[in-house]
Amino acid sequence: DAKTTQPNSMESNEEEPVHLPCNHSTISGTDYIHWYRQLPSQGPEYVIHGLTSNVNNRMASLAIAEDRKSSTLILHRATLRDAAVYYCTLNTGNQFYFGTGTSLTVIP
């Protein structure tokens, strides 16, 4: 399995930026890095993905290390609605392997 390692939990103050790290040292050259988040009682929701270059979309930014062995999901201004479990996963041969994720708490 293509493995990822994330901190179990993080906290952020509302309206502050949040940097969620992920290590994926066993990544192969063709693996895309995907991020998903899961709100309570819902299925995981796609956030962003990338291969080598940093990526931005309306939800977040993804910063990928030059050696691709780590990445960081950046929420520019955390809101209470961003409280969720965030999963970093690698798309390996059409299969996505999810780790345990990071539980983000947003403090009002």
Place this chain on the structure above:
Amino acid sequence: DAGVIQSPRHEVTEMGQEVTLRCKPISGHDYLFWYRQTMMRGLELLIYFNNNVPIDDSGMPEDRFSAKMPNASFSTLKIQPSEPRDSAVYFCASSRAGGRHNSPLHFGNGTRLTVT
């Protein structure tokens, strides 16, 4: 686009009974995945299909579990007989564009299964 639709949302059954979970993927998506989520093991990939054909079922726990995809708009995951340790949330997800590495997964809201 209604998204991935799973039914039922909740299922409570007794040990030994047959359980069937259902999934309707997003129209046009040609990959379908079944995942199981528990507190202890997180999200586990059970099986996935491409164009209705099972590609990898190595994650299926044992012979009590079976999955079918009779057409592009419907899949089932069956457990027979069910056991208490099968209690979990089961998610179905689909993706398109041939499942190439840059195609994101779209998940349903899951079926919460409780086996007593």
